[in-house]
Amino acid sequence: MKQKKILIVDDEPNIVMSLEYAFKKKDFEVFIARDGTEALEISDREKPDLILLDIMMPEMDGYETLKRVKDNEDLKHTKVVFLSAKSKEKDVEKGLKMGADSYMTKPFSVKKVISDIEDLLG
């Protein structure tokens, strides 16, 4: 089976560090971006299977990043999962409506995140 590529986008290095460790452990190829701009660059280059996207980030936020991914012919089939501290129902609704494949809230269980993402990728 081909190694799955995952891009983690978050500006909190401590959170990224834990996720990176856990995904690598599950044999994902992990890429990391600190904000939206960087995320788009890496996506263009690496064509990840899934993007795990924070919403509140400097420069370009998660919503904008999602929009650009979906607008891009090459990337529009990439699965995008929001991972955000914005946990209100309306925030979740908004994220899904914008075209995210799933919405997970912080704080999260690393195990649960990984199993959900594995399900998503089939």
Next chain:
Amino acid sequence: MSNYVVGLVIIFYLAMLFVLAYFAEKNQKSKWTNNPYVYTLSLAVYCTAWTYYGSVGIASSSGISFLAIYLGPVIALPLWILVMRKVIRISKQHKISSIADFISMRYGNNRQLGALVTLTCLFAIIPYISLQLKAVSETFSLISAKGSYESTGFFDDSTFYIALLIAVFVAFYGTLSTDTSEHRKGIVATVALESILKLGFFLAIGIYITFYLFDGTSDLYSQASLQENFEQLTTFGGLENGFNWLFTICLSIFAIFLLPRQFHVAVVENDNESYLRKAIWLFPLYLLLFNVFVIFIAWAGNISLPNTVNHDYYSLLLPLQENNYGLALLVFIGGFTTVISMIVVSTLALSTMVSNNIVIPYGFIKTLVEGNPEENTKRIKNIRRVAIFLLIIIAYFFYIRFSAQLSLYSIGLISFVIISQLAPSFFLGLTWRRGTAKGAQIGISIGLAIVFYTLLLPIVSQVAMPNVRFVEEGLFGYAWLQPAHLFGLDYLTPESNAFLWSMSFNTLTFVGFSLRTKGNYRERNYAEMFVNHENYGNLQEGGFIWKGEAYVADIKRLLSRFLGEERTNRALRIFNRKYNISETEERADARLINFSEKLLTGSIGSASAKILLASVSKETPISLVEVLNILEESKETKTSNKLLREKSEELAAMAQQLKAANEELRIQDKLKDEFLDTVAHELKTPITSIKAASEVLEDEGMPPELRNRFLENINRDSDRLDTLIHNILDLEKLSGNRSELDIGEHNMSNTIHKAIKGVEQIASKKDIKIEFLKKEKVFAPYDEDRILQVLTNLLSNSLKFTEPHNGRIKILLEDLDEEVLVTIKDNGRGVPDEDKDYIFDKFYQSKNQNVKKPQGSGLGLAICKKIVESHKGSIAVDKKFNKGTRMMFSIPKQQ
């Protein structure tokens, strides 16, 4: 001087008045005719030939008693302004056009009373007009042919022609409109001009006589004091004379209110109530100026002229004696102008009264009801014109018949005594609501009868029946019925005697009969409206009570007979709109009746208006109680409407306030929500980090150095959580009260030094220099720990945003008069301009909510601000500084 020259001058002068009147009529709204000065000058129509010539005559023979007639108006002026304001308001509201209309309306549009008042005015004023004609005629003969002129018949008497010319003038400019409540700018303008001319010329002759013929006032005094009767001329003359003074003053007070010409200029022609405020000081000044030289002219005449000449004409004879014809002509013109203005206004007022209160209600009403609008207008105008001519012609004949027996002064006084008979019904009518029409009629009649008996009979009998002796012996031989000394009072002048007794009986019978009779509901209605004008004035048409049946169509037909179709329709449209009445309403209500009565009053007088409206409606009598109840009710409705309106305005204002408060709360609420959201988010980040790290730490196969890094992360995030919680609590504490502060006198220099020490380690790590120009002692009261917190926070921010190695931070401490100012400046990346307004807000991050601030809790500056403000100081970022950041805060020296 030739007859013809003087005649030409007169004709030229009259032509000028015609032109002036023409322009004033054409420019109705001009500032030249609508101002308080013209109004005051028109009031000066009070000064007639009696003033112009007669005062000198009196001053020359009886001394200063001529002044009494001018003191009255001056004394009464404060009262005058109060009463006039009320009278003007009432008159405007009811379209009243004369004193007869005013009095008859007050007593329920009483037709007989209106006629009686008109007759009283005729008796008083016609002799007065003839007195004016006499003055013109006599001065004309003095100036034209040195007194040789003798009238042989009225067709070759110049006075007759002058009288006719005046009649033409009044008839033309006085009847331009049928609505007599409309203003006659032309006439008022000429009267105002005439008031200037007569004063000017009189002052001119006064100055000429005092300073050219004599050597000033002291010269005149010393020469006059050599005269034998000088003592008598300069003193008051004891108690008896005192009474005479008092009566004369009273007479003139009444006259200023009641003379038809005064009522006309002061009330009917008044454009603006506020003019009264100017008139109150300007009019007395005018009277004063007019009287300054009277006594000097009188003395001069007594000194220089033979005793045989008519003393009244000293002002004319003195320049003539000096052969100064130019000045004499000016004096003559001044006198002539005085006469014209008096005759013009008087006949105008009288003709209105005669037509509206006698001719129309008693003779022409039927004809008018049947006529069409054009014919009616023509008829009404013709009635007035005929009245004007008749009045002047009657005055002329009166002058021919009686003038020889009377001086200017005595005719003037008689006139005043007669007109005073209106005083009880007028003044008491304004203040006492019990006064009735019957009381007024009987009072005036009795008063008139007494005046006739005491004052006129002696004069008439002297002319007509020189043999009858009752004047000397009293009626039927009873001495106490002697006309001039009624009830044995023999120290009064005939005029004072007449005034005292006529006024006493007039007032007594007026009050007596008013108390005995109740008057019908109309009288009570109008009494209420006049006496309590303040209460009912704003009710307008609603103040009038009427019950009965009438149809709008009938009233409309009636109105259009007098106003014409177009004006009627317009008036009714305005009325309907004002009271929100449907155009299709068939039945007329009290308001329409009252409104129509007012419209008609302007044209044909109140009594006729009432009769006419009665002819198209079926009125049901209402009881007095009902009238008062309805009035009270409408007053209350008005008041409660007003209250309601005030209340609803108040409520609206309160609703507005509530809305604003609500909005404020909503904003506060939103801010609080946002704050909580942000707090939650800020707390979640380290928690997420800790939770995730501890989860991955469960993996036992993790290399030890990585495990250590995860543990370090957990430790740092815990610290971050702790700081955050600490800051939030801190902020909450500062939002409470000041009692948390531990304020004492501290040296800011030391505090800054401590702050620098606190951050020294980080600074040296980044190789950033902190400069502080140390000031020795700058004391201020503050909580040192808190200010240290502020300084540390600001310094940490500077350190955070300044590049390592070449970073510079400067601290400046200034000792100002009232405060201590600390400035911290760095050469870092600075605060973006669009953020400068918000950096002190809690958790302010950036315009975009979803973008995180790079570092820190987001509460630091908010806490700084709270701390500084709780010291009553202020903190700010320099908006203009863009080579880094410049922050400053100040702490007042007095807490």
